[in-house]
Amino acid sequence: MEPEMHTRVFPARHAVYKEPAILPSPAVREYLHSRKIRLYTHQADSYDAVMRKENIILTTPTASGKTLAYALPVLEKLMQNRDATALFIYPTKALTRDQLAVLQKLDKELGAKTRPAIYDGDTPRDSRSKIRGSSRIILTNMYELHQILAWRMQWGDFWTNLSFVIVDEAHRYRGIFGSHIALLLRRLRRICNYYDARPQFILSSATIGDASSFAGTLTGVAATEISDDGSPRAQQTFRLYNPWSSGKSSLSATADLIRDQVQSGMQTLCFTKSRNMAEITALRCREEMPAGRISSYRGGYRPNERRHIEKNLKEGDLAGVISTNALELGIDVGSLDSVIISGFPGTMMSVRQQAGRAGRSGKDALITFVANLNPLDQYFMRCPDAFFNAPYEHPILDLENPYVLRSHLLCAAAELPYRTERDAEYFGTSAAELIHDLKEEHLLASTPKGYVYCGTESPAQQVSLSGRMSGTCTVMYGSRVLETMDESQMFREAYPGAVLFHQGDRYRVEEIDRKNLVVRVRKITDNYHTRPLYTTDVRILSREKTCRHGDLLVHYGSVSVCSQMIGYSVLEYDQIVSTHPLDVPPLSFTTKACWIVPDCCGEIPPADVAGSLHGAEHALIAAMPVHVLCDRSDIGGVSTPFHPDVGDAAIFIYDGMPGGVGLAEKAAGVFPEIVRLAQEMVSRCSCESGCPACIHSPKCGNNNQPLSKTGTLTLLSCLVKELET
């Protein structure tokens, strides 16, 4: 039987060039001329906009020459004003290293004398003062910026001359994380303003909906969107491929596809959804391939190892790389013949970024999406239009979240005395009330110069921007550091007996030191891998309030979310050969949740109850960001036909960050709006048994099973009815 396949061909497009309306300086013209560079439309537009002192957000696709689009006018301005400085902010250290080389080269070729340098947590103490004093281009990340704003004595000169702030991959700053960043950038602007500096903001982003208003909310200053992409595109053949229709697994189908493509001379980059999948897929490919032609790539590898792979991919020494989304960012690995996306990565933003890696000039680009066996991926196979015509996502930010705002007010007051009237410009009018509370708590003191921070701990060190566990775990093989992983990965992947993959080799976890975050492994040659089995439970710690909306009661309180690993399966070629119990401490965190106890489950056939509750949970979570202002990934949910703490069926929606950030609290208050939107979404959706537009969740821990669309609709309609009585 022929496998199910849908193909779209996107025609090639020629480059569209444009001369900037503002004549570049002789140095820049000479540079462009000698290297035979003609600017594309978006590059000329961005040059002009930056020279006109506008703030911009660039939303052209991956590999369209975005770096040149913003680096050129920035360097131009830095050459005109020999005191001017610029701050480039990147989301990861790996990307920062990559971009340093690009900026250093451009600086040298232009003779701009800006001495680009990285200043982050890895910068040695003794070179820090020299970088601050002599580099006019500093590359850093948001975490470092969060720490350095309070060191005004050291940074005053740099801020005084700050002319540009470049925020790369800005679409990553959404939801609660994005709200933290939005307030951090306001802290930066406030400090600059103190030194009479008004830096221009330049953002680059994946293609998103309403980019200019997003940029405005993220930075607090109005920005022009530059989106008229003039870069040439190769013809793109985009296939949606369903291996399951012909009885093949996604893993074997992906591995076969990579092998076939590589053997026919196509350099291929494959994206998988997890670290483990990247390794296993690479292993599968290698079984029938000459060694050294294929490699895996992911976070956790040592920096040298990563650079080595990047270089070999770029220079064509590697025919295939299987990567996690780590290569989705703008790290320069050149353009490839083909991209394979194995499983839906969660957002269309990611799909577009990953697909953009394919396409060399003059050659066709082949992109293949390999569907996994979950309802969401399978839905795309049934309705390819929903995939190809998916709307651009709108990132959401909330500047008034009291939990987030509170922590940034403390940081701000430690950076410069806080003045309610002056600083409302940055932190809004709702800040005044929080400032009052902080004073009552003796964390701020009112002085003639403004509010002064008077806690005993450094506030920046108390605030975690990403809200995640910050520990880094080291995997040791003998006396060698094999790789690093973060604490939550350690919990999920490094249990006693687990098999870890590293560049095609298998290592068995022998010993876990949870206190010092060290995992010791032994190399094995057996041909098996392991898969953990775990359960997630929510337990109610305290009920703090109950909101009555008509007849519907929405409870709110503290819960403990507990992931317990109960055992693991040993697999050989996808076949489970044995299952082993595990006795390891659970990973739990306390957070805030709201929950409902629907009492209309009697109207649903018993077999569908679990699927209906699960579907309603997904629909409610999907409807939440609109009314609560967060990203879907900030919230978690659990539904069950019987919960021991309530003695009945229950749906829980909880804040994904330890301690909670006010999302569930806000949701409890606006629950009627959320329920109505969810009900509308599901009832208006014309799909048969669920789709991403209604009850499928891209990040469901149970692979979107079980789900019942009719049952979900009955349940939601019933909730709406309760609201109205």
Next chain:
Amino acid sequence: MMQVEQGFVQALSLRTSVVENSVFPEGFEAATADGCCLAIESVHSLPEFFVSEKQLRERLMHELTLVHGIGTERERMCRRRGIQTLTDLRRTNWRSEAQEIAETIQNGTPREVIRLFRERGRGADPLLIGFGAAVPREDLLFFDIETLGMVHSPIILFGCGVCEGGTLRVTQYLLRDIGEEIAALELVAEMMRAHPALVTYNGRSFDLPFTNSRLAYYGERECRPALHFDLLHPARRLFREDLPDCCLGTVEEYVLGCGRKEDLPGYLVPVYYQKYLRTGDVAPLKQIVDHNRSDVTSLALLLARQTEMMYGT
């Protein structure tokens, strides 16, 4: 509260009536254009500094290893051949450099001599402490701060000791509320301008940068004392072998033999001050003030003792 005319007014210290609320440690209000704070004064005996600048410079002339190319081995050889001082090197190949160095040591300012040592990686040489004892006494400022936290928190008490005739006058600027920090900082900055030779214990890494960082926080100019004698580094050189650590308390007890009986441990200072802020109860302040005063008076004793160890007979 004192009203001072607005405008370009230098930080100034005014003696006004003793604060009537006797529950605060006894002191007077010191005022600047930006407000005031509580100043607490006490007078202590001044230890004897017996080294003269002449003695000191003569001693430094013996430091042959200041010359590039002379290590401890060569120095020993020179000594065997009767070469004792930099002047004696005039008969050797090192003549020109030795002459330059000798010139600086004999006629340079203390700052220049210290720079000479620093350029040779010997900035923490205990010998240099001698300058602390040799500069005019009125220039010295014994300085120690108490803070609310390790970084980016207010400084709640500044202890400043200056020599007046044969005595040591300690002035402590205490914040009765955080709003008084700016005034205290201005008074301290004024004090540092008047007494340009700072003496601290770990002040190079802590007290001075912390004070400057707070000045910057309020938008004031930072202080750059002409001379800074940080007694921690020579203490490490002198006592490392004999002591488990080089905390001021440990060194004090061992070297000066004056252990503190009822002293408040330094790490409790923030806790005590927070307690005061939250309850308004001034009792914890007294202990903080006593602790800080002991630190300042110890600085003077330690300077004298270190000089004696280096230059005494």
